[in-house]
Amino acid sequence: MYTRIMVGTDGSMEAARAADHAARLATQCEADLVVTCVAVEHGAPASPWSAEPADHPIPLGIAEERAEKEAARLHAEFGITPTTLVLEGHAATALAAAAVETGCSLLVVGERGLSDSGVPRMGSVSEELAHFPRLPLLIVP
DSSP states (O other): OOSEEEEEOOSSHHHHHHHHHHHHHHHHHTOEEEEEEEEBOTTOBSSTTOOSBOSSOBOHHHHHHHHHHHHHHHHHHHOOOOEEEEEESOHHHHHHHHHHHTTOSEEEEESSOTTOOSSSSOOHHHHHHTTSTTOOEEEEO
């Protein structure tokens, strides 16, 4: 069913739940798993069409650490060996482009991430990803 699954992580508990789900799917489907984290510079816009800065910048080094840490956790818990991919830019745009460019058959993200305000609603990244046409997407609550 799926041959390559990409999961986005930002270090949040919601992203870890999404990663667990992606790892289970990858195991069941014998698919490759790619753990991806997007580096967002301090002062970078929150979205491609906004001048507002991102709530939670993630420096490149931190993005690399988060991707490697999540891949190591998934290896320990599920016995799989995911690859890691670190991207730069706006999270939703970068994840969608990478999923398409690398031939992923499914992109998995958490419903909310680091910018969770406590209000019960979908996070901005998952909401934006839901609007990309022809992007196979699973949003894990």
